[in-house]
Amino acid sequence: MSAFLEGLGAALGRQGLLTDDADVAPYLTDFRGRMTGRAQAVALPASAEEASAIMRLASEHEVPVFPLGGNTGLCFGAVPTAGGNGATGIVVGMRRMNRIRNLDQAGNVISVDAGVTLSAVHEAAADADRQFPLHLGSEGTAQIGGLISTNAGGTGVVRYGAMRSLVAGLEAVLADGRILREMEALKKNNTGYELRQLFIGAEGTLGLITGAALRLHPPIGARAHAWVSVSDPQAAVELLSRLQHRCGDAIEAFEMLNGAEVDCIRGHIPRVRSVFAETPAWSVMIELGDVDPNASLQAALEEVLAEAMEAGLVVDAVIAQSDGQAADIWRFRHAITEAHKIEGVGIVHDTAVRNSAVPAFIEAASEVTAQRFPDARVLVVSHLGDGNVHFTVMFSHAYWAALPDPEAKALEVEMAIHDVAARHGGTISAEHGIGRKLVTELERLGDPVRLAIMRDIKRTLDPKNLMNPGALLA
Amino acid sequence: MSAFLEGLGAALGRQGLLTDDADVAPYLTDFRGRMTGRAQAVALPASAEEASAIMRLASEHEVPVFPLGGNTGLCFGAVPTAGGNGATGIVVGMRRMNRIRNLDQAGNVISVDAGVTLSAVHEAAADADRQFPLHLGSEGTAQIGGLISTNAGGTGVVRYGAMRSLVAGLEAVLADGRILREMEALKKNNTGYELRQLFIGAEGTLGLITGAALRLHPPIGARAHAWVSVSDPQAAVELLSRLQHRCGDAIEAFEMLNGAEVDCIRGHIPRVRSVFAETPAWSVMIELGDVDPNASLQAALEEVLAEAMEAGLVVDAVIAQSDGQAADIWRFRHAITEAHKIEGVGIVHDTAVRNSAVPAFIEAASEVTAQRFPDARVLVVSHLGDGNVHFTVMFSHAYWAALPDPEAKALEVEMAIHDVAARHGGTISAEHGIGRKLVTELERLGDPVRLAIMRDIKRTLDPKNLMNPGALLA
Incomplete structure (x- = not known):
């Protein structure tokens, strides 16, 4: 066993480290089974201090770290590909950090470990005559840390905003093991840069989220x-x-x-x-x-x-x-997802434009589809209040099965629709994130100044490129 | 004239550059006349491109840059002190950038230059049967860029949040002159780090805000x-x-x-x-x-x-x-401000704790005041919904006039109340910012990890320390 794994074992104990292939295997593949990575071990911290020990060791030995929440992401953001240095890394699973730390009823704040599921937060809030208004299909499995790392959306965004608006405080372990604790959950605090917002939606590339304070709302009557x-x-x-x-x-x-x-x-x-x-x-x-x-x-x-x-x-x-x-x-x-599976092979897009631009975007995207993919049908469902359009280019199973290179076709469709979104001032990922799926598309269509700043910040907070390498940034 | 000023003159024209002492003087002092700085010139850009030219020249010649909005800040954040390199800098006043660029009624977004006043935004919103829900005393003078740089609060925060919640898009010139344009004002965009939020509340230390897209709300009936x-x-x-x-x-x-x-x-x-x-x-x-x-x-x-x-x-x-x-x-x-001035000399604090902790904070701060400053009275006004407590330690004019060193007394009071706030998980600046007033207090009470990250980010985006040096960070 390497010095690194020995150090991990000493820090985490028997329950906190999986090294057998059979134990590690379930942590390597996304939940739809489309992408599989590799890892030398799975570390399961039980506290922010243990997570800090993991990061200190990983930094010392230059081992890439791949954070894993409930594994419900759609863009392969949690699949442990090799690190930037080619090294095989470790998965850090958050499931043992599943405590509800505190519920402040008058303050309308719940403080939780990152590994708590969204459903558990819903239940705790309801027990206190409050609600936590983020809702999505995978809420029984999805964990708070992952939902924050991907700035999860869902159906309530039009009223309550995405996860970004609901996070009042954060606890995160940096790449070098330092712990940033911002769990005070103040509504007003003008003492410098809003670091919390950097980690929200960063897909685990800047640090490991270990805890959060979430805003509760009164229940709907x-x-x-x-x-x-x-x-x-x-x-x-x-x-x-x-x-x-x-x-x-x-x-x-x-x-x-x-x-x-x-x-x-x-x-x-x-x-x-x-x-x-x-x-x-x-x-x-x-x-x-x-x-x-x-x-x-x-x-x-x-x-x-x-x-x-x-x-x-x-x-x-x-x-x-x-x-x-x-x-x-x-x-x-x-019933949309179920119906799509029966209908055929749908290339779904997670585009968003300003909501006033939705009609023009849909018209232009439909035209492009008709011209370039005449065999497909256009299916649209939109969270219109957020300008979010899930524009699906749907092919029949028969058509798709006959294609010589279906992956190339899927990419061709995606690029065509993303181009339309970009022309309408829109985004190629409204709520699903970039993960490992859209890295090259972000590179192709993202603003170069913005991407350069993102890289600079990544280098500053994670100079060895150990935090979820391969996700988000090329 | 230096090569730097000649370059500025060429880029900005006669209207865009003030170099005579008499013209420069009004830009050097905060509006209450308590602090005066110095500057070799005042640059008045008329566009983001001109602002970019200013920053390119300043970066080349290593001249500090002090952004100035409506000069309504309470913490001396816009007073041009000397740069970190000891050099005398320039003020960049935004008043010529005062166009309302666009109002998107269906999208509920108004796009403006940074030099537009808050009142002008209120009027434009009302003309379109909308409201912009940020309100504060200086709204006729305060400019959008400054309000964003200080994450301004006011009375509507309990419902609509502070400026941070109302900024949908941003345009900012970086220290090296690059322009970051994020004016699409999408409600959902999960394509990486939320850079916009870094500039909000950064008090001009990371870049020069030249434009913003602001969220409008329906009017109250x-x-x-x-x-x-x-x-x-x-x-x-x-x-x-x-x-x-x-x-x-x-x-x-x-x-x-x-x-x-x-x-x-x-x-x-x-x-x-x-x-x-x-x-x-x-x-x-x-x-x-x-x-x-x-x-x-x-x-x-x-x-x-x-x-x-x-x-x-x-x-x-x-x-x-x-x-x-x-x-x-x-x-x-x-009438509070007016009454305070008549009553005596009040040391006002801009503290915030979680709103459930407000009673304990007020009790503890009152006890400390009674013990250490028995000659003072405690006056309290609180935006309770935000946990924001303006705790005033009020001395009589006669008492204050007899003090040998009133500044030392003021600092003693501030440190005592800030200590209480820190013990209650609170902040020393809820809405006014740090500016040049609270830099040492932030250094004394701020979380070292957080401050270290802030410094790292500052160094990354402004390696020559030219953007508003002396404000926010020591």
């Missing part, structure tokens, strides 16, 4: 839901604007789907119900919420929709009259 | 106000918690004053009216707001206050029944 038919995305943008003026912060979700997306779900998932007899050209699914249980959200929603209909913005609308009808709307919305 | 008497800060914290649960995001202000503060205003400013016959031990001034003009805010406020009274949290309460009564409450609140 009343909700209203609608499924609205509109003729085009511009009408949806204008409807959103009217709704913001009438209901302000009450907008909890504003999701837009094109007809092909709705048809895809209708065709493949018969158990979910659509409220319209005919598929609308464009559908908008709206959720309003208010902490006040007596808030008259449904009346406000009816009023806005009636006025919008009069103004020609809305073709038709159904307001949910029961919890069951509301659940139907979201069940339909959440 | 209904408001309700109350002045509440409570027996102690803990009751105020619990009242805030109840209000958050009932009214959520509707809380626009939640200001707490101690009896001495109210008495000070009552005694010195007879034109403002207090609603209570006897001064409450502690007063809370509440403002609720909702975009919906039909929102029943007053009913909600009455309900919460009635329940809180029943629970023994509230001693008495008056809900404003007209706009005039509401204006009276805020007129009273805003």
